[in-house]
Amino acid sequence: MNSAFYIKREAAKCVACGLCLPHCPTYGLLHDESESPRGRLSLMLALAKGELPLSDKLELHLARCLDCRACEKVCPSYVSYGLALDSARALIEVAREPSISPATRSVSILQWLVEKPGRVRTLGKFLWLYHLSGLQWLLRTSRLLKLFGFAELEENLTSPPTPKAAVEIYPTTSKSKGKVTFFTGCLTQITDQQTLISTIRLLNRLGYEVHVPPDQGCCGALHLHSGLPEKTAELMGQNIKAFTGNTEPILCAASGCTATLSEYAKYRESDESSDRFSSRVTDLNQFLAGLAWSSDIVFRPLKKRVAVHNPCTLTNVLRQEDKPYALLARIPGAEIIPLPDNSLCCGAAGTYHLTQTRIARQLRAPKIDHLRRLAPDILVTSNSGCAMYLAAGIREAGLAIEVMHPVVLLEKQIQNGTST
Template sequence: MPRRTSRNSYARHPAGWCRKKDGDDSGTCLPAVVITIRLTAIIVPALTPITIPQQSVTPEQLLKEADRCVKCGLCLPHCPTYRKLANEADSPRGRIALIQALASGELSPTPTLRLHLSRCLNCRACETACPSGVSYGELIDAAHAMLQQSAGIKRPLRRAFLNLLSERKLFGHITRLLPLLSRTGVLRLIKKAPSKPLRQLADLASEIPVYQTPPSGLTPATTAGGGSVQLFIGCISSQVDRPVIDAAIRLLTHMGFAVNVPKQQVCCGALHRHNGFPQEADRLSEQNRGVFVSPKPTALITLAEACHKELLEQTQSTPRLQTISAFLLNTPWPETFHFTPLKARVAVHHPCSASGDSPLTLLQRIPGLTPFLLPENAICCGGAGSYPLTQPALAQSLGEDKIALLKETKADILVTSSTGCTLQFRTRMKRAGLDIEVLHPVELLTRQLDLKSKSDRLIFSL
């Protein structure tokens, strides 16, 4: 018989882990074989051998674009890592010089060169400041792809790591194990590990909600007249942003739109593209094009800004591709739409991948609300994709800067439309002991929507 432990704890059993209550021998065991199968389901597909293809951009093409940089330095004040480190090699023009030397063969891919290039957040703030219009994002992505060609054993390991994050089924296996890891104290131990990436991983894992199967299929409109829309829910965001997805579906169906969430959709590809796997990113983009091309709805709506930017640049569905905030702002609302007043100060964070101030304009429709832009929105918060795991020290420093600014604003709520930024803010706030709710704009809008009729309240409670 398993040894009884404290209330609602897990006890070690020859067959696995069992949850027991004091004074009660009954309980649910999670057999060791089940844990083994789940871990195997995570690890084996991610480590499946692949043929390494040639990189998409040749060194000659890379050099041609890099040569457009005149090294004027106007980008320097806009670069988060240069502002932090004051090192020319960690500035856009410094990295471009390194990329030129790497592509021409003047420099080999040494650990130091890799470090300076990997510190780039890919926020692309430098592009808006560049008078020559250099496509820095394309340069740094191509450089990462070039470095992956000589990464050795680290290449399949990096690919496995990206697959764990970007494949919903694999990520689902991980999130199912998180409650067990938390109750058994494993996450607490990892948070005390000497490795910063491991500590950061445990912090982020603590912010991931309990696993729920991502929604799929068609949700009919609750009122007449709007047509239909498709919803892109992404990979990590399909789990981390589940409340956002639910809120978006409820709001859109109440506006008269049938919402279709295609089950066959996959990751947008941004994680792979920014980590040196452009072919894998292109494969994912091609798969999404096949899913979303037919039948054509009124709009293809995205919830996460980073996913939107990747889809916008890589797919051919540009005319109907819109963020949820832009779609809501440009679509006539039913006359029955009313919002419950809310007296609160709401700081609006502007993710690096976002364009326009749609969330700020939308939130002004809620009576009593005081929405305002978070200071220094143009500077990245450090939550860019896998950056908190690959560069935890810089990510932490950039995040702490944002928290310091947020404290000064006396905000009650922080609103952001990026999955990575949401996790970054929640993690840093918890560390700082700051009690400010982090929401997506559509969550706040749906929360304040005044549903007059009993039938409406029932629909929204489902």
């Protein structure tokens, strides 16, 4: 990955028009040009040209970027800001001194865990025991988690599901309409297992056989956005290999993962297999909304208020933010309410809430205030990271709001469907 080349190429497109400024969450909070997309692009370019040495201040300005890519959606010059930012972070990672801060340690541990599927499965078993044994309650009531820098990471955990053995093929019992492959990712298997279960059930009900390649792993987002292109390429290659051998659509329920999968070709330009892989990737909401649903699929009425959160990756990268609304409209009686200020990031942003906790909480606070005022029964979001971070804020605020993926709600409301 030629980091300096990508930065120079994308920065050259920027005409500094400022149309991105009102859409940048950090600029809106800090009112600092260096915390805006065009300001950061100038810093990246100076770094790439060697005109500005790496410093703590420069690194902080770039680290504070959420990589929400709201700027890309409104840019008249089509600057690939996300690519430039990832390239700049790669340059920084090579040049800077290793950090041992609590936040950096948490991120490093997460990265190490997701590099191997076996480690994630082991983590799932540990978390299950951690919750059942009462150790979770003990550590949460003590100061040990905060002392060692794991409080922000641990507060996102909900009660983990019972570990389940992996199955590769889920046949449909309905009239067959085809086959799909399903990207389950890494941590989603233990943090949002219900979404994976509901997705498979719904696809089977709609007539699709679901294949779950056993050798798949982390999409690479955690490493990509931390400036680790070599490890990212390794994880991408692993997934490309795992999904080689068929041409079925690759569906993914977490928009953060889907966004990364859809851009493999951008980060592996000379690799034709990446082009083929990325061309098959489809957001789950998008796939379901594009189907001709059988009249046999009938939904039970739901007399509840459902607030919809639009993840940045679904909105700014995949451009599919309308699809959850189209799906939820199938449920009779449900009052569907877009969460106000949906265009602004919730603050989760991958590991951002671990490394830039103060700003992340400032961005989450208005979301929680809107939820308190709207008082919905359910909040749906299409990204597992956003779901965990918002759920943690909801628990902290003492609000009685369920958080789930749109597909979980759909599957629960199907008449004669199986739900948990």
